[in-house]
Amino acid sequence: MSSTPRVVEAGLRTFLCAYEGYEEDPFCLGEFVVVREGAFPALGVVVDAASGPEDPSRPLQAQGAAGQTAAEVLAENQVLRLLLRTRVTVVSCGYVEGEAIRPLLPPAPPPLLGRVEAADDGEVKRVTGDGAFLALLVASPLCDDAVVAAAIRSAAGAFAGEEREFLVGTGKELARLLKAEPARLASILRGVAG
Amino acid sequence: MSERRNLGVVVGGSLAKSVEVRLEPGASAQLGQYVMSPLEGGSRLLGMVTDVALKAAEAGPTSWPPPTGDTPFAALLRDVLLDTAVYTQVEVNPYLEVPTGGGEPTRARRLPRHFAPVALADQEALAAAFAADGQALTVGTPLGMDDVQVWVPLERLFERSVGVFGKSGTGKTVTTLLLLDALVQDARDRPSRGERTVALVFDMHDDYGWRMKFQGGERQGLKQRHPAHVCMHPLEDNVANSDGRLVVGTRDIEPADLEVLQTIGQFTAQAIEVAYECRDRFGQGWIDELLADDPSPAVVRKTWREGEPPEEVNWTRVASRLGFHSGSLDNLRRGLGKFRRKEFVQSGAGQFARVLEAIVQELLGGKSVVIQFGRFGTDMTSYMLVANMLSRRIWERYRAEMEAAQGDRAKEPNRLVIVIEEAHKFVDRSVAGKSIFGDIARELRKYNVTLLVIDQRPSQIDPEVLSQIGTKFCFQLDSEADVEALVGGIAGRAGLRQVIAALESRRQALVFGHALPMPVVVRPPELAAGGRAGATLRARLEGNGARAERATPAGLFGA
Numbered sequence: 001m002s003s004t005p006r007v008v009e010a011g012l013r014t015f016l017c018a019y020e021g022y023e024e025d026p027f028c029l030g031e032f033v034v035v036r037e038g039a040f041p042a043l044g045v046v047v048d049a050a051s052g053p054e055d056p057s058r059p060l061q062a063q064g065a066a067g068q069t070a071a072e073v074l075a076e077n078q079v080l081r082l083l084l085r086t087r088v089t090v091v092s093c094g095y096v097e098g099e100a101i102r103p104l105l106p107p108a109p110p111p112l113l114g115r116v117e118a119a120d121d122g123e124v125k126r127v128t129g130d131g132a133f134l135a136l137l138v139a140s141p142l143c144d145d146a147v148v149a150a151a152i153r154s155a156a157g158a159f160a161g162e163e164r165e166f167l168v169g170t171g172k173e174l175a176r177l178l179k180a181e182p183a184r185l186a187s188i189l190r191g192v193a194g
Numbered sequence: 195m196s197e198r199r200n201l202g203v204v205v206g207g208s209l210a211k212s213v214e215v216r217l218e219p220g221a222s223a224q225l226g227q228y229v230m231s232p233l234e235g236g237s238r239l240l241g242m243v244t245d246v247a248l249k250a251a252e253a254g255p256t257s258w259p260p261p262t263g264d265t266p267f268a269a270l271l272r273d274v275l276l277d278t279a280v281y282t283q284v285e286v287n288p289y290l291e292v293p294t295g296g297g298e299p300t301r302a303r304r305l306p307r308h309f310a311p312v313a314l315a316d317q318e319a320l321a322a323a324f325a326a327d328g329q330a331l332t333v334g335t336p337l338g339m340d341d342v343q344v345w346v347p348l349e350r351l352f353e354r355s356v357g358v359f360g361k362s363g364t365g366k367t368v369t370t371l372l373l374l375d376a377l378v379q380d381a382r383d384r385p386s387r388g389e390r391t392v393a394l395v396f397d398m399h400d401d402y403g404w405r406m407k408f409q410g411g412e413r414q415g416l417k418q419r420h421p422a423h424v425c426m427h428p429l430e431d432n433v434a435n436s437d438g439r440l441v442v443g444t445r446d447i448e449p450a451d452l453e454v455l456q457t458i459g460q461f462t463a464q465a466i467e468v469a470y471e472c473r474d475r476f477g478q479g480w481i482d483e484l485l486a487d488d489p490s491p492a493v494v495r496k497t498w499r500e501g502e503p504p505e506e507v508n509w510t511r512v513a514s515r516l517g518f519h520s521g522s523l524d525n526l527r528r529g530l531g532k533f534r535r536k537e538f539v540q541s542g543a544g545q546f547a548r549v550l551e552a553i554v555q556e557l558l559g560g561k562s563v564v565i566q567f568g569r570f571g572t573d574m575t576s577y578m579l580v581a582n583m584l585s586r587r588i589w590e591r592y593r594a595e596m597e598a599a600q601g602d603r604a605k606e607p608n609r610l611v612i613v614i615e616e617a618h619k620f621v622d623r624s625v626a627g628k629s630i631f632g633d634i635a636r637e638l639r640k641y642n643v644t645l646l647v648i649d650q651r652p653s654q655i656d657p658e659v660l661s662q663i664g665t666k667f668c669f670q671l672d673s674e675a676d677v678e679a680l681v682g683g684i685a686g687r688a689g690l691r692q693v694i695a696a697l698e699s700r701r702q703a704l705v706f707g708h709a710l711p712m713p714v715v716v717r718p719p720e721l722a723a724g725g726r727a728g729a730t731l732r733a734r735l736e737g738n739g740a741r742a743e744r745a746t747p748a749g750l751f752g753a
């Protein structure tokens with residue numbers, strides 16, 4: 001299966017990427033992705049994923065015989081897959097400039113049709129290490145508490161063996177950002193601690 | 195400044211109160227510890243931690259604290275909030291500005307900037323702050339710094355009165371022995387007796403003379419350490435190593451000697467008035483007369499100088515003839531009767547004048563004197579009577595010598611330190627005005643006599659007398675009132691109060707006042723068995739001004 005998703009709408013703060021068709025297993029919520037193209041390769045966090053008909057005016061009809069699974073229905077109707085799309089919304093949280101990764105808004109949006117790939121552990125560590133990436137997430141209207149929690153959890157995966165230190169350090173950064181919103185801090189950390 | 199000792203950063207404060215320091219994560223500070231912070235221009239501010247406070251940057255986390263328990267969420271939230279939303283702040287009383295690379299420390303007159311780093315004070319800064327030229331003794335190591343000694347210049351220590359305060363078993367006696375040992379050692383080192391400072395010790399519990407009871411064993415007293423420079427006068431008979439027993443004759447006691455005994459309920463104020471009247475009328479033998487069962491013919495004659503005595507004369511009649519209530523005379527006679535039954539009190543003139551003269555000569559000759567009370571030490575009346583009698587007379591001699599010298603330093607008597615225990619009984623608020631010790635405390639500079647008072651209840655001491663005490667060694671105290679009495683008038687008292695409250699129950703004291711540049715919490719040196727005396731003393735070599743090899747307190751006060 002899996003096609004490479006590409007940027008279909010590009011902004012500084014967010015960009016939208018789409019798979020060529022329907023993708024059952026897209027990037028996960030909170031996953032760090034990177035567009036390694038353009039002047040300033042951009043890093044971001046997946047904040048939303050949605051699948052549906054390519055043409056919103058032609059809604060998908062429920063179909064399939066009784067007892068068939070989704071996979072069986074799709075296998076029988078190959079053409080259906082081409083009428084569907086999976087889209088993933090990404091919030092920017094850094095960019096690459098030469099050797100450095102900066103946890104800031106990229107100076108320019110990623111190129112349209114740029115390939116969106118999962119960031120590797122090294123990239124994730126560098127963009128999240130000092131906790132500064134949180135400022136962009138917390139400020140984004142697209143990021144609710146669940147999204148921030150998912151992002152922190154996925155970043156912690158890159159810090160094998162030092163997850164706890166990372167979580168506490170990041171939590172402290174978050175505590176500074178949310179100093180006037182203790183309830184929000186608690187709700188995010190509850191999501192992080194799982 | 196090593197990383198390890200970094201504590202935090204300055205976040206606020208004032209010179210008049212204290213500097214606020216926000217602790218770094220993981221750092222901790224104890225009350226009474228010294229910290230330092232760089233000042234502009236290269237010197238360092240030295241201050242003492244006087245309070246530790248838990249603070250919250252915002253109200254939220256303290257209004258909705260993390261849940262207790264060990265769930266991952268609770269543990270994470272707690273770890274996250276610590277040192278961010280909530281943190282520890284210490285208050286530091288600013289005291290001294292210490293120039294880096296030598297130079298005299300001065301009183302702190304400025305503060306570090308915001309966010310200046312704060313670290314535990316290092317050896318060099320403390321050594322500079324507590325360095326003393328000339329003869330100095332160490333009073334111990336500052337809190338948490340076992341490698342630094344706090345030196346106090348002897349001269350400065352004893353030029354004003356000294357107080358050693360603390361509840362029972364805190365280490366007052368051990369510390370006093372330390373001070374006195376240094377004093378005698380210093381006297382030994384001085385060739386001319388006029389330069390010596392000597393002590394007159396009223397040794398209530400036989401701690402300072404020949405031996406001191408210590409942790410089930412014993413330690414050498416002053417006389418054993420300095421046989422040629424300390425004289426011992428016991429009240430008991432047949433005491434070894436005595437330089438002459440002290441005996442009080444009833445003819446030696448003056449009404450003024452009794453006045454201070456009012457504080458312990460021995461005499462009423464009226465009884466003292468009767469005493470003055472009887473002394474006037476009956477002459478030197480007044481006590482012997484009063485102790486007779488019935489008034490003697492001489493008493494009768496002197497009572498009824500004009501007019502006829504009644505046929506039947508008794509003490510009640512004598513009292514009313516003299517214009518007093520008979521109860522007052524009874525009170526006086528009862529009290530005197532108690533004295534008379536003590537073995538060190540004898541009828542008539544006794545040996546008192548001779549021993550007194552011997553003591554005066556010893557003191558003026560540069561020797562220290564210990565009056566050992568033996569079993570009479572448990573009797574406050576005996577203690578106060580003897581201490582008062584001797585001190586009054588010796589002080590008068592010193593005063594006379596001082597006045598005769600007419601400002602000629604060479605002719606002035608050497609400095610005398612009178613050591614009394616349970617001082618509050620002598621300088622109680624009610625009698626301080628009448629007590630010789632009140633006078634000494636007030637006029638100390640004039641007559642070269644100062645006090646070293648040892649007491650458990652400083653709040654009972656007349657505030658005026660207390661304010662005359664220059665240097666205070668303050669061990670753990672029983673009550674707020676006692677703490678307040680000691681720190682009441684001084685700058686930064688709120689902080690010092692905290693520090694005193696946090697003292698350990700033994701062998702830890704806050705030392706402050708005249709002889710020190712700033713207050714310091716010390717652990718006094720260990721009192722070791724035997725050993726070379728005077729090892730706590732440090733002398734400055736004459737001539738080149740270099741310091742003599744630093745004497746560690748390894749001798750008398752063990753390693």
Ligand SMILES: Nc1ncnc2c1ncn2[C@@H]1O[C@H](COP(=O)(O)OP(=O)(O)OP(=O)(O)O)[C@@H](O)[C@H]1O
Pocket residue numbers: 360361362363364365366367368369407408409650700701718719720721
């Ligand atoms: N510097 C010290 N070195 C070693 N032990 C000490 C020291 N100071 C105090 N101690 C211990 O504490 C005990 C009590 O000390 P000390 O007799 O000086 O107390 P105090 O304050 O005079 O008590 P009190 O009021 O009952 O006379 C000592 O016997 C000793 O065990």
Ligand SMILES: [Mg+2]
Pocket residue numbers: 366367368
């Ligand atoms: Mg004692």
